[in-house]
């Protein structure tokens with residue numbers, strides 16, 4: 011039995027898979043925040059290039075990957091899949107556990123899968139500079155790398171708490187040539203407004219998005235780029251699942267359960283959607299579990315409503331599970347999971363019971379991450395430990411029930427730049443977080459007035 015299942019560069023998918031084509035209930039349209047009417051391409055063109063807007067609204071089942079993009083994908087793709095024999099042994103489980111490892115990319119996570127095509131379509135349309143936000147720094151690093159491949163400028167607004175906790179992420183972005191500012195900053199109207207009200211704020215992805223959009227709108231040669239949530243981002247990530255199907259075929263296996271952490275939904279969608287296609291069109295019966303942190307529980311405790319993607323309310327209104335765009339989660343180390351909403355596609359699929367969601371506390375996740383490091387030799391990003399913890403739960407359940415479940419999960423990034431998180435965990439400085447129901451209700455009340463008639 012092979013422990014590691016690798017593919018050739020010629021196995022890099024030639025198309026992205028668009029789940030919209032196969033969804034029983036199509037996603038509701040985004041709304042223009044002023045008119046509350048469905049937002050069209052014109053609403054998006056000040057911030058995104060047409061090439062990406064077309065993908066955002068496409069209902070085509072497959073979309074061709076440009077050769078230039080596949081050429082850059084070759085730097086790290088196809089990514090390896092592993093059979094987690096070490097973890098299986100440690101857990102003494104009859105379950106078969108596989109993981110797809112996206113940590114081999116230039117930035118150490120799945121994010122370059124979309125950063126590269128996003129930079130490419132901007133470059134094609136003459137854009138010189140891209141602005142963006144970053145939480146833990148994973149997305150900023152990925153976009154900085156992608157921009158460097160096409161000789162473009164990159165301006166990153168990094169959530170304050172991560173800027174302070176993860177200084178090396180900033181240096182990585184600088185190495186790829188990007189400028190990095192802590193958010194909220196005094197460079198934008200949105201940032202200044204928040205600094206005035208709450209000078210000590212730890213920041214949030216919602217605020218950083220507002221800042222990056224504001225900068226993009228104010229310059230003709232500058233566009234904005236988002237690392238998750240939007241349909242085209244989820245689309246680009248489906249190369250993960252397509253490769254996984256091929257790798258499991260070589261192993262003679264097919265998953266009963268697919269697990270991934272969910273911040274906005276892109277790595278979860280990336281590994282899940284190609285398998286979910288087989289549920290929808292081919293009678294397969296795989297379960298898909300999105301794992302979120304208990305401190306930011308939009309899928310399990312949020313409401314399915316129209317909401318903004320950012321704090322200042324610049325983005326179109328999106329129909330999604332949300333905690334309210336002013337929800338600022340506790341300063342957990344899984345920065346990539348500290349987002350108030352879930353992508354429209356994942357939200358609709360959850361609403362239709364085609365995927366599942368669970369919220370986990372961070373101590374269980376770090377414990378799982380440490381166990382996984384010892385068993386498999388890979389130190390997971392704090393976000394990825396959420397998947398590992400759920401895998402352990404499912405593997406233990408399989409043991410209790412005596413069933414030989416096949417579990418696949420996305421190890422979406424390594425934790426080498428997050429060692430301060432593990433340090434805090436070992437020092438006993440981390441705690442679990444309970445959120446009072448009133449706090450959630452208050453935040454939701456604020457967005458009730460945004461709903462269409």
Ligand SMILES: *Cc1c(COP(=O)(O)O)cnc(C)c1O
Pocket residue numbers: 119120121148149237238239271272273274275276277278346347391393394422423424
């Ligand atoms: C960004 C990120 C996430 C969360 O974003 P998704 O869009 O939900 O994938 C999770 N893990 C890692 C390592 C990340 O960099």
